[in-house]
Amino acid sequence: xxEPYLYTPGxxxxxDEVRQRLARPIIHHRSPEFATVLRRVHKNLQQIFETRxxxxxxxxxxxxxxxxxxxxLFSPGDTCLYTGxxxxxxxxxxxxxxxxxxxxxxxxxxxxxxxxxxxxxxLRQHPEAASVWLVHSETSTGVLADxxxxxxxxxxxSNALVCVDGVSSxxxxxxxxxxxxxxxxxxxxxxxxxxxxxxxxxxLSDRAWQRAESASxxxxxxxxxxxxxxxxxxxxxxxxxxxxxxALDTALTMLLEEGLAAVHRRHARHSAALRAGLLALGLExxxxxxxxxxxxxRLPSAGECFLRELRDRHQIVTAGGQGELKxxxxxxxxxxxxxxxxxxxxxxxxxxxxxxxGLPLRSGSGDQAMQKVYDAMVP
Amino acid sequence: xxEPYLYTPGxxxxxDEVRQRLARPIIHHRSPEFATVLRRVHKNLQQIFETRxxxxxxxxxxxxxxxxxxxxLFSPGDTCLYTGxxxxxxxxxxxxxxxxxxxxxxxxxxxxxxxxxxxxxxLRQHPEAASVWLVHSETSTGVLADxxxxxxxxxxxSNALVCVDGVSSxxxxxxxxxxxxxxxxxxxxxxxxxxxxxxxxxxLSDRAWQRAESASxxxxxxxxxxxxxxxxxxxxxxxxxxxxxxALDTALTMLLEEGLAAVHRRHARHSAALRAGLLALGLExxxxxxxxxxxxxRLPSAGECFLRELRDRHQIVTAGGQGELKxxxxxxxxxxxxxxxxxxxxxxxxxxxxxxxGLPLRSGSGDQAMQKVYDAMVP
Numbered sequence: 001x002x003e004p005y006l007y008t009p010g011x012x013x014x015x016d017e018v019r020q021r022l023a024r025p026i027i028h029h030r031s032p033e034f035a036t037v038l039r040r041v042h043k044n045l046q047q048i049f050e051t052r053x054x055x056x057x058x059x060x061x062x063x064x065x066x067x068x069x070x071x072x073l074f075s076p077g078d079t080c081l082y083t084g085x086x087x088x089x090x091x092x093x094x095x096x097x098x099x100x101x102x103x104x105x106x107x108x109x110x111x112x113x114x115x116x117x118x119x120x121x122x123l124r125q126h127p128e129a130a131s132v133w134l135v136h137s138e139t140s141t142g143v144l145a146d147x148x149x150x151x152x153x154x155x156x157x158s159n160a161l162v163c164v165d166g167v168s169s170x171x172x173x174x175x176x177x178x179x180x181x182x183x184x185x186x187x188x189x190x191x192x193x194x195x196x197x198x199x200x201x202x203x204l205s206d207r208a209w210q211r212a213e214s215a216s217x218x219x220x221x222x223x224x225x226x227x228x229x230x231x232x233x234x235x236x237x238x239x240x241x242x243x244x245x246x247a248l249d250t251a252l253t254m255l256l257e258e259g260l261a262a263v264h265r266r267h268a269r270h271s272a273a274l275r276a277g278l279l280a281l282g283l284e285x286x287x288x289x290x291x292x293x294x295x296x297x298r299l300p301s302a303g304e305c306f307l308r309e310l311r312d313r314h315q316i317v318t319a320g321g322q323g324e325l326k327x328x329x330x331x332x333x334x335x336x337x338x339x340x341x342x343x344x345x346x347x348x349x350x351x352x353x354x355x356x357x358g359l360p361l362r363s364g365s366g367d368q369a370m371q372k373v374y375d376a377m378v379p
Numbered sequence: 380x381x382e383p384y385l386y387t388p389g390x391x392x393x394x395d396e397v398r399q400r401l402a403r404p405i406i407h408h409r410s411p412e413f414a415t416v417l418r419r420v421h422k423n424l425q426q427i428f429e430t431r432x433x434x435x436x437x438x439x440x441x442x443x444x445x446x447x448x449x450x451x452l453f454s455p456g457d458t459c460l461y462t463g464x465x466x467x468x469x470x471x472x473x474x475x476x477x478x479x480x481x482x483x484x485x486x487x488x489x490x491x492x493x494x495x496x497x498x499x500x501x502l503r504q505h506p507e508a509a510s511v512w513l514v515h516s517e518t519s520t521g522v523l524a525d526x527x528x529x530x531x532x533x534x535x536x537s538n539a540l541v542c543v544d545g546v547s548s549x550x551x552x553x554x555x556x557x558x559x560x561x562x563x564x565x566x567x568x569x570x571x572x573x574x575x576x577x578x579x580x581x582x583l584s585d586r587a588w589q590r591a592e593s594a595s596x597x598x599x600x601x602x603x604x605x606x607x608x609x610x611x612x613x614x615x616x617x618x619x620x621x622x623x624x625x626a627l628d629t630a631l632t633m634l635l636e637e638g639l640a641a642v643h644r645r646h647a648r649h650s651a652a653l654r655a656g657l658l659a660l661g662l663e664x665x666x667x668x669x670x671x672x673x674x675x676x677r678l679p680s681a682g683e684c685f686l687r688e689l690r691d692r693h694q695i696v697t698a699g700g701q702g703e704l705k706x707x708x709x710x711x712x713x714x715x716x717x718x719x720x721x722x723x724x725x726x727x728x729x730x731x732x733x734x735x736x737g738l739p740l741r742s743g744s745g746d747q748a749m750q751k752v753y754d755a756m757v758p
Contacts, residue, residue: 004406011405011621015525022622026390026575027383028696060439061617064600077745092522126554190618196405198438198620218597238440240568241577241620242390243401294593317407345686 004315007346009294011167011190011197012336014247015279018194021250022243029242029245031084035234037249044252048260049166049185050176050312055203056227059241061098062167062188067095068222069184075216078130081122083114083145086138087322088165092374093133099217104129110325111287111296113145116153123158127133130211131161131313136169140322142289142296144173147261161208169193171255172267172293173188179280183208189244190265192293194251194337195329198241254293265379267292270334270343273373277347280369281354282362286329296321298323299328313335316349336341340374383694386725388518388547388673390569390576391715393626397573400629401622408621414613416559416628422608424580427572427639428545434582435606438620441546443565444579446474447601448542448563450643452587454595455479457509460501460539462493462524465517466701468543472512478596481510489704490666490675492524495532502537509590509604510540510562515548521675521710522666528751530560540587546570549712550634551646553670562587568623571628571646571672573716577620593691597607644758649713649722652752656726659748660733661741665708672714675700678707682737688732695728719753 018318045055061212096103161183171192178187185207190197271292286296347366424434475482540562550571605616648753650671665675700708726745727755
């Protein structure tokens with residue numbers, strides 16, 4: 001069977017070097033060999049988070065990291081605000097409620113980014129807010145939030161901690177934790193990091209660590225104090241996903257050899273080129289401003305035929321819409337290990353699938369529109 | 380550099396087939412391909428747990444699975460008993476306390492297995508006990524508990540749930556969940572399952588599921604109701620460690636092709652043979668009855684020289700003692716993918732290391748003593 005090719009915003013394809021690393025004999029997690037690997041991973045994650053804080057590696061999904069942030073920072077009865085407008089934004093509210101936190105949604109229409117005005121009203125109504133949770137790149141809608149402005153506003157008008165879900169933004173967009181005043185930032189291995197799922201990364205500001213001292217929610221596996229103590233000695237409190245950490249080590253080395261700025265530019269180019277290509281074919285993208293991690297596209301009529309063609313004839317796996325957007329969107333991931341050829345392949349497959357389902361094309365030259373953007377934007 | 384060879388009770392060596400599976404292109408966790416893999420994993424895990432209950436796959440370490448058991452079954456203020464005598468036994472007490480459960484240790488001397496008499500007194504004193512936590516194979520001491528007798532006694536004399544840590548026992552020993560009346564059984568992927576770390580498995584009896592209905596401890600990532608609901612549709616509530624699940628699929632297929640009874644016999648042979656070999660060399664094993672997952676051995680004098688020789692000259696990685704047994708023991712894992720040649724290699728390396736450090740040997744023919752046991756025990 002031909003392997004399907006993933007264009008999903010997580011998991012993202014694994015570079016050959018990463019897959020080869022996975023296949024190496026396993027090493028012990030309490031060995032000097034592993035400590036060397038983990039320390040290098042720690043240092044490289046700090047570069048990507050642009051922070052001097054420890055970036056802790058947890059064995060769990062991104063949702064687990066969000067939960068770790070919540071149980072380490074808050075106490076029952078605390079008020080936390082979170083922006084709406086997406087499945088992942090909503091998840092942090094769900095977790096807060098599960099732990100007895102008063103979670104207040106800041107209403108944001110799906111497809112639109114949260115604005116300072118949206119926050120202003122909520123912060124006025126909730127001066128007691130312990131934190132505001134923001135999603136940098138909302139994976140369910142492909143919308144990018146302006147974290148820098150939002151963070152600045154929150155700090156200027158409240159004492160709330162700024163907590164940022166960077167799950168699908170890190171590596172696709174700059175998200176300098178320290179200079180943007182982010183108090184909590186977390187991400188997952190299977191996104192821009194080009195590694196398999198199973199690891200999540202989380203970092204806290206000095207203010208957040210201070211707040212963690214008095215947080216009374218119960219925790220053990222997700223106890224970040226234990227994780228920080230272990231971090232200092234190049235280890236983890238519980239058995240980590242050793243194989244995945246080693247694969248991540250290879251991926252991080254590749255990313256930083258390319259250079260963080262170049263990695264960001266690569267994502268910006270794919271995003272701009274793909275949007276141009278889709279437009280040329282007469283398709284309509286959803287949401288703005290667009291995240292460079294993925295592009296959400298309105299499903300054309302005969303959507304079922306179209307997606308079946310894409311998948312069965314072209315082996316292209318995209319992601320569907322989520323929640324109320326289930327039958328409205330499909331989402332094309334370009335987060336992680338993609339090159340121009342990969343992206344031209346997807347637009348060609350989309351064009352063929354539209355034709356096969358008898359759908360109208362605007363110009364029928366999506367790849368030419370993409371190539372123009374690639375030529376215009378220096379890599 | 381020559382790769383060190385692991386004789387540690389987790390992580391255990393990965394068969395070549397498992398490593399090759401890790402290197403395959405990643406598939407999406409919401410795809411029919413992955414559902415097929417996960418359903419096969421689910422079915423095979425039920426065979427190893429010997430249960431008709433769902434065996435849920437969590438992305439975390441064994442400690443995470445223990446925590447999942449605790450937060451899903453209990454409410455703050457509940458009393459839970461747990462057997463002492465080992466690091467892993469103690470961990471379940473620690474987690475209970477972190478969640479406001481009254482955790483009562485049943486005193487057991489390290490190196491000895493908990494007996495019915497030990498439990499009897501504690502159960503008399505705590506008729507309110509919601510559960511008793513037992514460790515089947517205590518990884519820190521190499522001691523095996525008689526779960527069948529203990530479980531029978533607990534059920535006959537209380538309403539407490541029988542919760543069993545099978546982390547290093549499953550695959551090494553029979554642990555038929557349903558017929559032994561186990562209410563909670565959990566394990567980790569990097570032990571007898573011959574897969575990388577990063578996954579844990581957990582199953583609940585009907586009584587335990589019933590109890591879970593009223594358990595009020597907060598949870599989200601470890602919510603087993605969500606995991607059970609997803610299990611029914613061959614999926615997981617959060618992004619799983621896809622690559623590790625696929626590797627586990629290969630490992631489980633290998634184990635069940637060998638046959639569960641044959642796998643248990645293989646571990647029994649390695650355990651008996653190694654003990655005979657160690658005895659022939661004049662070394663003293665620690666603890667009884669012995670788990671077939673690992674053998675704890677009293678460190679000879681000049682222990683530092685001995686372990687250095689073993690590691691640096693022979694590339695044999697064993698595990699040290701833990702906690703108060705740190706400088707008393709070393710532990711040789713034979714849980715998972717080992718054959719006779721591997722075991723003869725370790726005894727030869729031990730013999731050479733003893734000689735190199737000027738330590739007295741009894742007969743100096745550990746491998747012959749081992750071979751005798753192998754010849755006497757049918758595979």
